[in-house]
Amino acid sequence: MTGSRILITGAAGFTGRHACRHFAAAGFDVYAVVRQGAGEPFDDGCRTLACELTDSSAVRKLVDGVKPDFALHLAGMNAVAESWKRPADCMETNLLATIYLLDAVRLAVPACRILAVSSMLNFSMTSGAPKPPHPYSLSKTMQLLAAQAWAHLFGQPVLFAQPSNLIGPGPSNGLCGLLAKWVADEESGGASRPFTLSSYEEKRDFLDVRDAVAAYSAILQRGEEGAVYKIGSGLQRSLGDTVEAFKRRSAADLAVTLRPNPLAPPDPDEVDLTFISGLGWRPAIPFEQSIEDALAYYRQRRG
Amino acid sequence: MTGSRILITGAAGFTGRHACRHFAAAGFDVYAVVRQGAGEPFDDGCRTLACELTDSSAVRKLVDGVKPDFALHLAGMNAVAESWKRPADCMETNLLATIYLLDAVRLAVPACRILAVSSMLNFSMTSGAPKPPHPYSLSKTMQLLAAQAWAHLFGQPVLFAQPSNLIGPGPSNGLCGLLAKWVADEESGGASRPFTLSSYEEKRDFLDVRDAVAAYSAILQRGEEGAVYKIGSGLQRSLGDTVEAFKRRSAADLAVTLRPNPLAPPDPDEVDLTFISGLGWRPAIPFEQSIEDALAYYRQRRG
Structure with a gap:
């Protein structure tokens, strides 16, 4: 184009x-x-x-x-x-x-x-x-x-x-952005403070922002007019596993506080990728890579 | 109050x-x-x-x-x-x-x-x-x-x-307002021009604007929060009958031109007044009175 x-x-x-x-x-x-x-x-x-x-x-x-x-x-x-x-x-x-x-x-x-x-x-x-x-x-x-x-x-x-929830490098107020920023803050010293999480069990679908942009490009160029394309990784990941993925990438002493949210919505359904896959798109960037890149972004800003 | x-x-x-x-x-x-x-x-x-x-x-x-x-x-x-x-x-x-x-x-x-x-x-x-x-x-x-x-x-x-369609005295761009204005115009002389109607058979519910205001008052003071109150006369009247009601009140030579509207919506359902009647409201002003008053309003402006 x-x-x-x-x-x-x-x-x-x-x-x-x-x-x-x-x-x-x-x-x-x-x-x-x-x-x-x-x-x-x-x-x-x-x-x-x-x-x-x-x-x-x-x-x-x-x-x-x-x-x-x-x-x-x-x-x-x-x-x-x-x-x-x-x-x-x-x-x-x-x-x-x-x-x-x-x-x-x-x-x-x-x-x-x-x-x-x-x-x-x-x-x-x-x-x-x-x-x-x-x-x-x-x-x-x-x-x-x-x-x-x-x-x-x-x-x-x-x-x-x-x-679904977009993650990856750059300034984001989503959960993974907040986690990446927190880890970088803790690593750079300063007052140590725990991360507040609503639950370990709650599940989310996380998709790399670069994959999302590739999907937007496919939809813009080849998508069906008027249609709604759901996009995501298609995988459900618990918040506990998500926090662990950050913790095991850092030597800092990272503590989590649980504060249950009584208004938390039920876990979302798995994102059905059938429709968007008709445009030849699928997620390409692994979750671990997104986490690495999010961390790198905030560590660089701290450094 | x-x-x-x-x-x-x-x-x-x-x-x-x-x-x-x-x-x-x-x-x-x-x-x-x-x-x-x-x-x-x-x-x-x-x-x-x-x-x-x-x-x-x-x-x-x-x-x-x-x-x-x-x-x-x-x-x-x-x-x-x-x-x-x-x-x-x-x-x-x-x-x-x-x-x-x-x-x-x-x-x-x-x-x-x-x-x-x-x-x-x-x-x-x-x-x-x-x-x-x-x-x-x-x-x-x-x-x-x-x-x-x-x-x-x-x-x-x-x-x-x-x-539904509000009628009665005052400046209105609804069908009856346009008819009343047309009759007053024709009566006062000037270039004679026919009224363009989409069909004689199409039906509408007409309600006097003063009855509508009485309904608004009842709803405001005693209505159920969040509810939607349908209001109307509860009567369906054909456009042909409506035009006739104006014509027989005038000595002017009044001509109607038919221009069918292929996009005309189907006749609406009869307005169900059960819900609003629970507030003690019902239409009080007869159609003929609304027509008289609409005509009087435009004749006075012409006079």
């Missing part, structure tokens, strides 16, 4: 940085969209553009200027705790910004293929009043429904990915 | 004007919210406040200032044709403004009972991707879902009404 233009929102985030690198290496002209004042421009030959995505006219100007062939929409408020504190902002950031982006693309470049990254934390709508577990889940579920409805109304090629 | 404060949004609209009058007469302190520059203040002892409801901090300031006991949220973009032209604005106006209002009330007066007026044009969500017939339907369906979910998350007392 040499010469194709791709707009990547949330480009300064954990996934966004990997995505910019990936698409630039694949020969795309990458337009990396970041918040006003979100940091310095990217290397790797990406063009960095600042835009407030909750400002509809700014989004219109952005899309008019770039006229992308593809858009990878990663931007959003991505934290459950934050969504309880600022629920209206969460709806604005996750739902309305997506509508603005879809609408700007509809007007400027209707054939542009847009991938919106959804969440495994979506709740399922059944009959009766909807009962999301938190505002984040509400915002992401509405984002998906609104974008699918939009695609139906205007015939736009919109695609969706539902990733 | 003498002395209770009620905030009424969309107060300058067809329903809003009647609502302000109704609640003021019932002894409420009425705070009538209108758009910036939406016209002169109301009589009937209402306080008029200008506010842009798509501006979250303006909404916060509004609610902080009034600290209402009740809120009747009538404001919104209320036209299918307009929603096709400005779909993102429609989502912002109908969905996001509702979230801003709920959130401002949550922070300032969490016990305030809020009635959001939904629409008979909502589409039903089944499994699979949502397929609304137009952006207006998408916005109103999302408004209902988001507000119900919000009520679930924060325990706010939110209520919903789904009215």
Whole structure:
């Protein structure tokens, strides 16, 4: 796809940085969209553009200027705790910004293929009043429904990915990012503090962020319009095993405190990779490698 | 409810004007919210406040200032044709403004009972991707879902009404409003032009706007939190009969042109009034009276 233009929102985030690198290496002209004042421009030959995505006219100007062939929409408020504190902002950031982006693309470049990254934390709508577990889940579920409805109304090629927990090198507030940062902190001395875990038995699916980006690329280029692609490693791993994987890579004296979360959701179902495997994608980076790379990232920042 | 404060949004609209009058007469302190520059203040002892409801901090300031006991949220973009032209604005106006209002009330007066007026044009969500017939339907369906979910998350007392087609005196862009205006125009001379109708057989439920406001009052004061109250006359009337009701009230030479609408939805189900009748409400104003009053309104403006 040499010469194709791709707009990547949330480009300064954990996934966004990997995505910019990936698409630039694949020969795309990458337009990396970041918040006003979100940091310095990217290397790797990406063009960095600042835009407030909750400002509809700014989004219109952005899309008019770039006229992308593809858009990878990663931007959003991505934290459950934050969504309880600022629920209206969460709806604005996750739902309305997506509508603005879809609408700007509809007007400027209707054939542009847009991938919106959804969440495994979506709740399922059944009959009766909807009962999301938190505002984040509400915002992401509405984002998906609104974008699918939009695609139906205007015939736009919109695609969706539902990733599991992304891990690997870079600044991440996910569990493995927090563990990697903690290990690096403990190794560098300073006040020793235990890591607080909700349970050893709870299970999660972890996927390397670079594998996720490869999946996004496959979906953007060959995915079925309107479809939702679940992506993950397909493996369930207990939080206890996850912590152990970090501990055995360090000589530091690492202690864990258990603080059970009475509101913890049940273990998720295994991620079914049948649909995404139809695009020729499967996870390639082993869990152990992701852990190594996450640790290396935080050790380097500490060093 | 003498002395209770009620905030009424969309107060300058067809329903809003009647609502302000109704609640003021019932002894409420009425705070009538209108758009910036939406016209002169109301009589009937209402306080008029200008506010842009798509501006979250303006909404916060509004609610902080009034600290209402009740809120009747009538404001919104209320036209299918307009929603096709400005779909993102429609989502912002109908969905996001509702979230801003709920959130401002949550922070300032969490016990305030809020009635959001939904629409008979909502589409039903089944499994699979949502397929609304137009952006207006998408916005109103999302408004209902988001507000119900919000009520679930924060325990706010939110209520919903789904009215049928409102008719009666005042400026309305509904079918009967357009017919009344047309008759008054024809009677006052000027270029004679036929009224364009999609079909004589199509059926609708028409409810007087003053009856609707009485229902909103009952729901606000005695309705079940989270519930959706359908309101209507309970009678289906053909468009042909509706036109005839206007024609036989005028000596003017009135001609109708048929222009079938291939996208016309099927006739709606009869409005089931069982649930709302539990609040002691039923329609009181006969159809013929609504027609008379609609005609009188437009004839007076012409005269």
